[in-house]
Amino acid sequence: MLARLRSFTRALLGRRDFEAGLDTELDFHLEARAADLARSGLAAEEARRRARLELGARETYREQCRQARGLRPVDELSADLRYAWRGLKGSPGFAAVAVSTLGLAMAANLACFTFFDAFVFRPLPIAAADRYVDLSLVDERGEFGDRFTAEEVEGLRSALTPAFEGLYGATFFQLPIFEPERRLVHGQAVSAGYLSLFAGKLAFGRGLLASEDAGQDTPAVLSDVGWRRLFHGDPAVLGRKLRLANTWFTVVGVMGPDFRGAEPITPELWIPIGAHRQLAGHRESPRYNLSGTLRPGAGRASAGELATAALASLGTRAGQLAGTAATGASEKLHVKVEPRRSWLEAGGRRGLAPLGAMLFAAFLLVLLIACANLASLHLARASARHREIATRLSLGSSRLRLVRQLLTESLVLSGLGAALGVALAFAGTGELQRRVFSLVTAAGLSVTPIALHWHVVAYAAALALTAGVAFGLLPALVATSPDLAAAARRDAPALGGGALGGRVRKQRLTGALIAAQVAGSLVLLTLAGLMIRTVREASRLDAGFDPARIVEVGFPEPTPAVAARLRQEPEIASLTSVMHIPLAGSMPRQAMRVDDASHNLRFNFVDDRYFETMRIGLEAGRGFWPEEAATRSPVVVVSAATARLLWPGTSALGRALEVTAEPGGDVIDPGRYEVVGVAADVVSGFFFQGHDTSVVYFPAAVGSPHVANLLVRPRTDTATLTQVLDGACQEIDPAVLCKPATLARWAEFQRLPFVAASTIAGALGLLALGLTAIGLHGLVAFAVVQRLRELGVRIALGASSAKVLSTVLSRALGSVLIGVAVGLPACWLLSRAAGRLFRVLAGFDALGLVGAPLLLLVIALVAALIPARRAMGADPVVSLRAD
């Protein structure tokens, strides 16, 4: 076997030597034979002739020699490839359309796959990635409970060595840095040894050592980004100082640019956990993620039990672990150990899977449309070549051989398409990543660049192969079907008739392919329409206040003294303190009782200046008095929608609602609250959810629990105010850097995911639409060319142009209508689901359910009309002579 393989590969690789050797050998034979014959008395010329005759059919024997070496399939393949290449060169228009169609669809899929590969599929860059796990505190339902304090991290690190090779605490933070420059910096506090777990080497210096965790001269390691931003890439950075909040750090090392951590974002610097917990600016004791590498053979469940026991012996969570905390049994916590397979495949983020699958499906749908498109183009081409195919079949070519040849053609196309797709994806991924993560980078974080990987190329190859077979096999089988070939042979001399069985079958298949494309495009277009509508409706919605005129101070843990000091600034027209910042996500909910009925209502704590600062009008009653806010009096202001919900048709003033004690609900003091005012409806959650369906405002002042946000309204403009606030914060506490920003920033944050989604959906929808139009155009064009003879006869017999046009168009448009009919129910379901999810979309989706099909129909009509017009010009004389 080995010897055969060797002989085959030698013959294949040394193909020229093989052929030359064969020739030399046969020539030698002829010469020697001729010499022998000449010796026996024949004339030289005659001897050579006899020698050639005796040798026999030289080409046949040469072919048999090749076959003896197993070269025949290779020869056939290269012949197929040459033939396919020549065929494509012969119809460059078809080739260009096919390759670019496939290339675009492939590029979209590859870009999508690149992200999935980097975030979901590719394991973390750690030596023992399969044993790397996350530890978290969860309740009995397995829902996330808490992360760990610094003491717990240290305690568990030493207690869990039997089960873990290494255990590391880590958390991201955003803190003010004052030296070498003054701004907010993104860092990560980590346990010793954490950095050396991951791929990427130190460019300078050393990492963080265990003994320094809480030392005096606190060390810091810079990332490549941090080094460039903070020290402008100064190579003499080791030993330089930087001041983070109230603490000085010394730079001891710089990580190289190839660092890839456990998260898709890279901080600017790393500091030890021991130093981090002592930094100013924490609202409570900071919590850390805990992760580590299990010892080989250690089970996750037993490691979790061990960790729970170790945590219990630390004594930090006695109540929570035993489940005896006042909050009830559902709060009983234990440590859960979950595998961490990739950037996103972490314990708490499984929820992303269905979203990812939907995204993937949308991209694959585009590829499917492209394939259906190419299949119908191929079918049309194959039928244009039916005489060639019939001839080859009757000359004795096997059907398998012909199918193989047609498949080779489609595989050549899909290969070229894949190459184009890979090139486009490689070129575009960086830009795409910047766009997708613009939210993150806008916040000052740096995103770890996605490295392209052989996975992507392998995926491209698999896609190309699948696509090539998918759009090539069916047309190839249909085109070479025996009854079609037989009919074609009969058809050749006849006029327009014949080939009926095959033609009808082919037309049905083509129609089905077009219909499938139309249905797919329709779904994608509707999806795009929904996203675009969400963005439009959400940005059209009036929040009820002007987000650009309200500035969030961003002072960490403000006290009443801080608020009082800021109120002295003349630039501040009005200042209020709140629990929940409007537009910064949804407000929390709490069950409240009104006359024996329980309602789950959203709520907020605001002080006496809230309605004035926000300029939210009161429709009835009054706002809070200062002493009500200071003492958290049992009064509330409800929004107009809440009043309508709870007391329809009557005044809400003087009514009462009751807050009962509830497990976990220790935010609002239990008791009866009297309604003293009704405020106008505003948007204080997400824009796409529309105006608040309920808000109950409770009185509270800065300094009381949960009320830690200051909002101010400028006297002149926000830019001046930002400067004033910056200076004032510094004056109050030199270790604090305020991050003033208008609420418009939150509106922008809300909008970005939808803009991104609508961009992607829109691009996919347009791509699908374009592909369908190209496919339809090509198809009608082929049909016209094919039927030119028949049409010529019809015109000669007196058919009007309109009649001819409608004959050509009706079939194409019929398929389009079927596609619309199939796609519409799917679109309707889609828009119903979207309406439930995003309240601003409620109501009839005219854009998606009427606009998208209309757009498709118009484009289909245009795409079909252009080639169909050629049919009208069919000259009977010319078209009949064409045979």
Add this chain to the structure above:
Amino acid sequence: MDEPVAILPGTLDLLILKAVSLGPQHGYGVLLRIQQISRGALAIEQGALYPALYRLEHQDLIAAEWGVSENNRRARFYTLTPAGQARLGEDLERWQRLVEAMATVLATRTAEVA
């Protein structure tokens, strides 16, 4: 001299192996050697020799090497490999049994069956 008889199908390989086993030889030489030994009794299609040689070489039963012929031309010389030697032995034995069996059957007279 009688008219040469065409060789039985499937026996060309055996003839080639035998001819090559007598000493390294080029393709034409193999042909001559077979004709010479059989005194011209076996007719071999000359061209068919080469696919057979290539097949045997592909099966690692014979090995080929470029050399110089008696008239100073470049030619491929074939030698028997150990595997070819073994195969020749097996095939000879099988052929012998076949010939004996065939001879016995064909020599049988009516009386012997009854």
